[in-house]
Amino acid sequence: MELLLLIDTMIHYDRELLKGVKSKLDELNMNINIHIDAIENGTYLLSRKWHYVIADFDKRGCEEFISQLSGKKLIFSNAEVTNPPDGILCIYNDNQYVADIALGHFINDGIRNVSVYSDLSDYYQPWAMERKNSFSSLALKLGCCYYSNALEAITTSENRVGVFCTTDRSARKFIRYCIENNIPVPDKVSIIGTDYDELER
Numbered sequence: 001m002e003l004l005l006l007i008d009t010m011i012h013y014d015r016e017l018l019k020g021v022k023s024k025l026d027e028l029n030m031n032i033n034i035h036i037d038a039i040e041n042g043t044y045l046l047s048r049k050w051h052y053v054i055a056d057f058d059k060r061g062c063e064e065f066i067s068q069l070s071g072k073k074l075i076f077s078n079a080e081v082t083n084p085p086d087g088i089l090c091i092y093n094d095n096q097y098v099a100d101i102a103l104g105h106f107i108n109d110g111i112r113n114v115s116v117y118s119d120l121s122d123y124y125q126p127w128a129m130e131r132k133n134s135f136s137s138l139a140l141k142l143g144c145c146y147y148s149n150a151l152e153a154i155t156t157s158e159n160r161v162g163v164f165c166t167t168d169r170s171a172r173k174f175i176r177y178c179i180e181n182n183i184p185v186p187d188k189v190s191i192i193g194t195d196y197d198e199l200e201r
Contacts, residue, residue, distance in 0.1 A: 001052070002032070002052075004035050005018065008059070039065050049071075063085060078127035103135055114135075115146065115162075115164070117166070151177070154178065160189070165192065
């Protein structure tokens with residue numbers, strides 16, 4: 001049997017998915033050939049027969065392309081998929097839950113002045129916006145002091161500030177900014193990243 005993975009192994013979530021798939025196949029002792037490829041090789045992929053397809057729905061063109069492939073199909077996304085293609089299974093990250101956990105850590109640590117930071121490469125991504133909106137809404141609901149600008153917050157607030165970063169990449173860049181501007185971490189700023197990406201630790 002043939003399994004097609006439409007993923008990018010340079011992306012943290014895609015690497016984690018690949019590890020999970022391999023682990024499950026080993027556990028079940030299933031004889032399945034894994035083929036990793038991209039939509040850009042569409043002509044070749046459409047010429048092949050696939051028993052299973054797993055695709056990163058965040059990739060441009062995935063929605064149109066995956067419906068043309070054979071086999072049982074599953075898509076995954078870092079943001080909520082409101083209208084998944086008919087007949088295709090779908091899983092996505094619960095970014096509300098991610099934001100809730102981050103805010104809970106800050107509150108348990110006595111921090112009620114909070115903000116969100118996204119690097120420019122992440123800022124307009126749907127999943128980053130979901131995390132930011134979920135975090136800010138809950139912070140205001142729970143009576144926290146929410147700063148819309150994290151860089152401004154850490155320089156103007158007299159209190160310790162908790163900054164939720166929408167990715168580990170954003171967290172690394174925010175920490176570097178604090179170091180370069182002599183802002184003590186975690187004494188003045190407490191930072192929480194997202195993804196647990198080993199390349200950013």
